[in-house]
Amino acid sequence: MTEQEYLAQRQSVLAEAELDTRAVRAGQVRTAEGEHAEPIFMTSSYVFASASEAAARFSGAQAGNVYSRYTNPTVRTFEERIAALEGAEMGVATASGMAAILSTCIALLQTGDHVVCSRSVFGTTTVLLTKYLAKLGISTTFVSPVQLSQWQRAITPNTKLLLLETPSNPLSEIADIRALADIAHQHNCLLVVDNCFCTPALQQPLALGADIVVHSATKYLDGQGRSVGGAVVGRVEQMNEVLSFIRTAGPSMSPFNAWVFLKGLETLRLRMLAHSASALTLATWLQEQTAVVKVHYAGLIDHPQHALAASQQKAFGGVLSFEVGESQEDAWQFIDATRLMSITANLGDAKTTIVHPATTTHGRLTPEQRLEAGITDNLIRVSVGLEDVEDLRKDLQRGLSAV
């Protein structure tokens, strides 16, 4: 058997493999050194055998590496692996999650276009749309992620793109991806889903009808809080546009970060199931505590979209939020009494994090906007990590005792 035949057979075995297998193996091409782990190609440029080969590579007549803003083997391995996990034709890596969202918008929209966006998206995404895309003449209407009629009504003849996150941050509202994909396609729009909170291990938006998935790899894809990065996956037609923008504008992923994310992806499903199991245990416990007014977690049976979450997700994820006492002071006292959890706004880490959204992640909103979005002053968000769940429960108990 030739090496090429062997590689072709490996490719077809992988194409039919389950998610855990793709997470460990997809996208890797061994070099002549026979390395087992994926190598890090820390090189900005590549050499050519001759002047004519250089010319052929630059013109595109010959495939191959030219410069790491365009292609890099470690980054390509990450792109192929995240695309394989999301069930996408093609993936493009970016320098950050925000670069993934910006690149998608700039590549696919133009002046005069209109976006309909969930009002419960990452705060910086809102700023990107209302401050920077608005400056280019691209307008946005914000709607509730759970009110389909609001999406229907917001769509205009100029609407090109629908954008959402589900579950939302920090209230775990669940958007109906299938229904919103239908609405998008009735109006010739693309549905873009930020799949940061679930990752492809728990939810695959493309299989539910979405056109594009964006990621902040910084969160669960890394999973251990080490690197900033992002990804966009979808059909070749749109991804080539996104890739062209990234190659031109330059928000490309560093090869070192791509390697960190590759290592993260290998354990993705195991971690997501562990985060989800602990989050459900803690949400259930919190719900029983008298000082806790309300728990927001889609894994709880009385969550308004519990059935929808159960139908489009394999588990409910690692982020929960809850309202404690009556005021900001109560929430701050709770947070300050914990001893194990990290007080930080980051999420998707092996280390549990705790934060007060109203004065941090959502601090830039006006009080009215916060009220409308349900971000009350006594709300606390926890991104449940991989520590022993009983130790985490004791830490929450420390918080409760201070309220």
Ligand SMILES: *Cc1c(COP(=O)(O)O)cnc(C)c1O
């Ligand atoms: C963090 C985050 C982003 C932005 O990602 P960065 O990697 O920080 O640029 C986008 N969307 C969601 C849902 C996030 O949590």
